[in-house]
Amino acid sequence: MILARLKKRFPAGLNSAEFLLDVEIKTSGMVTVLFGPSGAGKTLTLDAIAGFVRPDEGRIMLDDDILFDAATGVHLLPQARRCGYVFQNYALFPHMTLRENLEFASEFRPKLERHRKVNEVLEMFRLTGLSGRKPKELSGGQKQRCSIARALLAEPRVLLLDEPAQGLDPMLRSELYDVLRNVRAAFDTPILIVTHDLEECFALGDRMFILTDGKIVQQGTPTEIFDRPASLDVACRLGIYNTVQAEVLTLDPSRNTSTLRLESCELQGPYLPGKFKGDRVWLCVRPEEIRAFPRASKPGFNQLPAQFERATPRPGAMRLHFQGQLLADVPRQEFEANKHIKDWILEFPSTTLRVL
Amino acid sequence: MPIDWFPLWLSLRVAALSTLIAIALGLFLAYWLAYRTFRGKELLDALVSLPLVLPPTVLGYYLLVLLGRTSPFGKLYEALTGSPLVFTWQAAVIAALFHSLPLLVKSTRAALESVEPDYARAARSLGASEWRIFHRITLPLVRRSILAAAAIAFARSLGDFGVTIMIAGNIPGRTQTIAVAIYDAVEAGNGDIARTMVLVISAVALLILWAANRLSPNQV
Numbered sequence: 143m144i145l146a147r148l149k150k151r152f153p154a155g156l157n158s159a160e161f162l163l164d165v166e167i168k169t170s171g172m173v174t175v176l177f178g179p180s181g182a183g184k185t186l187t188l189d190a191i192a193g194f195v196r197p198d199e200g201r202i203m204l205d206d207d208i209l210f211d212a213a214t215g216v217h218l219l220p221q222a223r224r225c226g227y228v229f230q231n232y233a234l235f236p237h238m239t240l241r242e243n244l245e246f247a248s249e250f251r252p253k254l255e256r257h258r259k260v261n262e263v264l265e266m267f268r269l270t271g272l273s274g275r276k277p278k279e280l281s282g283g284q285k286q287r288c289s290i291a292r293a294l295l296a297e298p299r300v301l302l303l304d305e306p307a308q309g310l311d312p313m314l315r316s317e318l319y320d321v322l323r324n325v326r327a328a329f330d331t332p333i334l335i336v337t338h339d340l341e342e343c344f345a346l347g348d349r350m351f352i353l354t355d356g357k358i359v360q361q362g363t364p365t366e367i368f369d370r371p372a373s374l375d376v377a378c379r380l381g382i383y384n385t386v387q388a389e390v391l392t393l394d395p396s397r398n399t400s401t402l403r404l405e406s407c408e409l410q411g412p413y414l415p416g417k418f419k420g421d422r423v424w425l426c427v428r429p430e431e432i433r434a435f436p437r438a439s440k441p442g443f444n445q446l447p448a449q450f451e452r453a454t455p456r457p458g459a460m461r462l463h464f465q466g467q468l469l470a471d472v473p474r475q476e477f478e479a480n481k482h483i484k485d486w487i488l489e490f491p492s493t494t495l496r497v498l
Numbered sequence: 499m500p501i502d503w504f505p506l507w508l509s510l511r512v513a514a515l516s517t518l519i520a521i522a523l524g525l526f527l528a529y530w531l532a533y534r535t536f537r538g539k540e541l542l543d544a545l546v547s548l549p550l551v552l553p554p555t556v557l558g559y560y561l562l563v564l565l566g567r568t569s570p571f572g573k574l575y576e577a578l579t580g581s582p583l584v585f586t587w588q589a590a591v592i593a594a595l596f597h598s599l600p601l602l603v604k605s606t607r608a609a610l611e612s613v614e615p616d617y618a619r620a621a622r623s624l625g626a627s628e629w630r631i632f633h634r635i636t637l638p639l640v641r642r643s644i645l646a647a648a649a650i651a652f653a654r655s656l657g658d659f660g661v662t663i664m665i666a667g668n669i670p671g672r673t674q675t676i677a678v679a680i681y682d683a684v685e686a687g688n689g690d691i692a693r694t695m696v697l698v699i700s701a702v703a704l705l706i707l708w709a710a711n712r713l714s715p716n717q718v
Contacts, residue, residue, distance in 0.1 A: 220622035233620035237638045247624045296624045
């Protein structure tokens with residue numbers, strides 16, 4: 143269990159406004175991701191847990207042990223916290239070979255056991271043939287594996303990763319995810335990842351916290367958050383780009399349905415607790431959830447006529463832009479066959495309709 | 499007339515000893531200046547750097563006041579060793595030390611501050627003590643910079659004239675270093691002796707500077 147409830151204030155500087163970090167993270171998931179834009183305070187939170195930064199207020203606990211407690215003045219040294227930290231720049235000691243780097247983390251063990259353990263980890267992280275190399279002779283992916291291996295050799299109680307996928311190409315990324323999945327299976331160490339990459343949250347996270355401007359704005363499993371973003375801001379940050387205003391027409395709790403009016407079209411969705419008839423609400427729909435096709439007849443159920451404006455290519459699909467800033471993804475061939483058509487129909491999903 | 503090479507050997511010995519002390523003292527001071535925050539930090543840095551800009555005679559005067567036979571330190575030294583400190587070759591070591599210390603402190607501080615701070619943080623998160631971080635990570639990374647600075651400090655110690663003459667004096671065969679001996683030879687009109695010594699000391703200094711360049715970290 144990781145608990146970090148902390149506040150830290152940074153007074154306004156010469157070229158920075160005042161910043162207040164005020165977060166509460168409590169998680170017992172194996173892999174927890176801290177998601178947010180750069181400058182939100184993610185790395186600062188990680189540094190506070192590792193003991194590099196002293197918060198003004200709050201308390202940090204790992205299971206039953208207090209690492210920091212402002213009220214009683216407890217502030218353990220980083221050395222005593224046993225937090226494995228994988229830095230963005232990997233921070234491998236440049237004058238040591240890969241093996242020496244690993245041995246440095248393993249010096250508390252007797253010599254023979256250290257040797258065996260280092261060999262075991264070299265094998266596990268596919269670094270055996272490289273153990274005599276210096277960090278500058280390694281590729282980015284190799285350095286990262288070495289950095290994770292080194293952190294784990296010290297038998298940490300939690301593994302902290304700062305933007306691990308930053309700067310890796312897609313192939314190395316999926317390799318990293320495999321490595322972390324193996325770590326998760328082989329070690330009993332909870333992992334806390336800081337990222338501003340959505341893919342990472344879904345690839346790895348059991349639990350997700352969204353941090354913006356020093357505050358946690360939402361927490362849950364990645365799927366929960368994705369299905370129910372807590373605010374328009376979160377929805378935008380999650381890349382749910384279609385946000386349009388609609389009016390609540392009817393609400394029927396017994397059948398768990400509602401109807402909403404979006405321009406000329408009526409949409410059916412699930413019952414909306416806490417909303418009233420006549421309320422203006424925000425509809426959030428991802429472009430790939432909208433079905434788009436050329437208009438052939440009168441729009442039907444959950445269908446909105448829309449004017450095509452332009453198309454931008456996406457990996458594996460075309461993203462169509464319609465009047466009113468609506469986006470929809472369609473397969474490339476489907477678009478190629480209809481690219482001269484201006485009048486389209488957008489069909490909204492009724493079960494996954496997100497309303498804020 | 500045969501040349502007495504004692505001043506050269508004395509200079510080399512004094513410079514070597516003062517450089518060794520300056521490395522240790524310089525490392526200590528630079529570590530404090532680079533990693534600790536305390537009031538008057540930059541003032542301490544300025545104070546340590548003062549010998550770089552003060553006339554050597556002024557520095558010599560201060561040391562004479564501080565270490566002279568009537569000063570507390572001078573009395574203590576005399577009580578412990580039975581002889582005064584000033585006007586001995588040991589005083590020449592102190593003169594050379596104060597002359598070369600600023601170079602070592604400045605370069606070592608800059609070298610320590612250029613070490614990526616994440617290395618120390620990573621080592622801390624791996625449970626390494628500050629001492630282990632210093633001698634296993636920081637020191638090996640700044641070793642070359644310190645050696646290069648030490649070579650220059652050695653050369654500078656070798657060339658000190660003003661401070662030495664103020665507190666070690668000019669006693670042939672005891673405290674007369676090469677810089678002082680050259681001055682003496684010129685004064686006495688021994689042009690040949692002066693010329694030979696000048697050429698030898700220039701060659702030694704050139705050799706040391708060349709070695710320092712070879713040692714500096716950007717020469718791989």
